[in-house]
Amino acid sequence: MKRYSVGSDIPMPTVSRMAAYLGCLASLEQQRVTAVSSRELAQMAGVTPEQVRQDLALFGRFGKRGSGYDVGRLREEVEGIFRVDGKRWVCCMVGAGSLGTALLSSRMNQRWGFRYAAAFDSDAHKIGTRIGHVPVYHINDAKAVIRRERVEIGVIAVPASSAQTVAGLLCDAGVQGIVNFAPVNIKVSQKTPVIPVDISxxxxxxxxxxxxxxxxxxxxxxxxxxxxxxx
Amino acid sequence: MKRYSVGSDIPMPTVSRMAAYLGCLASLEQQRVTAVSSRELAQMAGVTPEQVRQDLALFGRFGKRGSGYDVGRLREEVEGIFRVDGKRWVCCMVGAGSLGTALLSSRMNQRWGFRYAAAFDSDAHKIGTRIGHVPVYHINDAKAVIRRERVEIGVIAVPASSAQTVAGLLCDAGVQGIVNFAPVNIKVSQKTPVIPVDISxxxxxxxxxxxxxxxxxxxxxxxxxxxxxxx
Structure with missing residues (x-):
């Protein structure tokens, strides 16, 4: 049944839509809805039913057409595209300012298996404190902590002026991917994926x-x- | 010279890229760079030079090919696509939790003319306080305050379970567009654009x-x- 392939060249807009479907399916599940048609899912995600069917087809055969999809099973299958075998992702936050703190305090990512193991800052007042259970370390200790905690994902929430330096540090320490909230384009090795999130x-x-x-x-x-x- | 048309049917991916170019141009300007080629701008934004030229062509003729673009002038022109005649946008924040507070405290949007006139919450401890100069009102007063302050943009930073109610309230009060940070799809009249920002x-x-x-x-x-x- 699990016929999707992470290795194949799925375009990013498709990946974005799959993430959106996952969000919709999770909220249907919370509302105890058990079946959903591609038309209903399309409406929730703001796309056409054809788009939903086309996207799902790229990753394999999910559920049956006509009778609709089993919400729980489809959620599991789609979730499997993003975290194979229920993988948990270890993250670190660089920058414990207002945005970094908000992201650390929020529980939104826990649902999908993202867990913060550490936060880094250069403000002496913050070092040694905890933000929502996450210990704050000095940025100079980042490399050692990232290796010790086996951090896979680095999140950048520092001002634009230091984002590139932080990105280099994260890659040196061995993170495998970066979410960049700094409003600047950062350059790293092609092997390390970067997702820019520029709220403005x-x-x-x-x-x-x-x-x-x-x-x-x-x-x-x-x-x-x-x-x-x-x- | 200003030949772009806001009314024409520009696809959203193009609009997203134009916003990205604007970010790149603004940081070039800060670095006092005065000229940029489409190749350089493309590299900064992570797209192809052809894409840059194609996107800019959709909005009119910007600068000269070959000799590169004048950074300041192109920034002004591109900025004009998003805020015609230097328009300032009046915003309100609904939800003064950690994310709402982070967004209110951040100065990132001020650069592009977005100004928060009010924040709303239902927590009695927060009502009457200010978050980074922005007064916090009770959510029950939202309609009156939004009308009085002529708020155009509503920002939703409440839990998913109350996002739809808040969206309805914002539309009733007359906001013209919504940025939705709640991890749920909200439904409003087709006339009111909604930009969903689901960080997870x-x-x-x-x-x-x-x-x-x-x-x-x-x-x-x-x-x-x-x-x-x-x-």
Whole structure:
């Protein structure tokens, strides 16, 4: 049954949508919904039913068409794409400022098996404290702690000006992937995947969409006026 | 010169890339770099030079090919796509928990003209306080405050279980767009754009990429072994 292949060249937009489906399936499960059609799942995720079927087909055969998918089983299968055999991911946070602290305090990632083993900062007041159970170490100890705790994922929540230095440090210490919240593009070896999360860009996108919606409304109003004028 | 049209149907991936270019251009400007080629900009943003030229062409003619772009002018032009005539966007935050507080304290959005006029929560201890200059009101006062302050953008940073209720409230109060940090899909009128930001999905994507990178490395190792075995 598990016919999906992590090695195959799945495009990132597909991977993003699979992550979105996983979120939808998990919330259906919480609501004790047991079956879902591709149409319902598509509506929840904001895509077309064809897109859902196409995406799932890329990873193998999930459930039956027509009778819908078994929510629990599909959630398990899709989750397996992201963490094979229920793998748990060990993370570290670099930067214990407001964003780093918020991410450390949030339990959102625990659901999918992400666990913070350490946080790093250079502020002497923070070293030795804990943020939501996670111990804060001095950034100079990062390499030793990352190796000792077998950290696989480094999360960067430092100002843009130090993000590249931190990225180099994380790679040297042996992390296998990076989530970068600093609003700057970082360069690392091609072998180390980096996921940039620039929150301000999401606000810019919204600004664009609002202006487009306003423009459309204006155009529609003009058309209606023109049409009534022609009567 | 300003030939781009907000009303035209620009696909969201293009809009996302334009936001990324804007981030790159702003950091070049901070570094006092005055000219940039499409190749350099492409490298910074992690896309191909053809993609950069194609994207910019969609919005009009920016700078000259060959001699490169004037960084300051291109930044201004691209910024104009997102906030026409230097518009400032008035925002409100719903949910003054750790993520809401981190977003309110951060200055990242101020650069692009986003300003928080109010925050809302239901925790009596928080009402009447300020988070980084932004006053916290009771959620029951949201409608009145949003109208009074002419809030255009609502930011949702509440648990998934209350996100839909909050979205309804924001739309009723007249916000024109929503950035949703709650890990759940919210439904509002088609006229109101919603940008979902599910941070845990970014971690899932990274997990996928790490597993893919490991698989590839393994495959390469097997190929090398097979080749040396054939010698």
């Amino acid at each position: 860009q999401e606000f810019l996108k919204l600004a664009f969409c609002i202006q487009r919606a306003r423009r459309r409304e204006q155009e529609e109003r003009l058309q209606i006026e023109a049409a009534s004028g022609a009567d | 999905q970014e971690f899932l994507k990274l997990a996928f990429c790490i597993q893919r990178a490991r698989r590839r490395e393994q495959e390469e190792r097997l190929q090398i072994e097979a080749a040396s075995g054939a010698d």
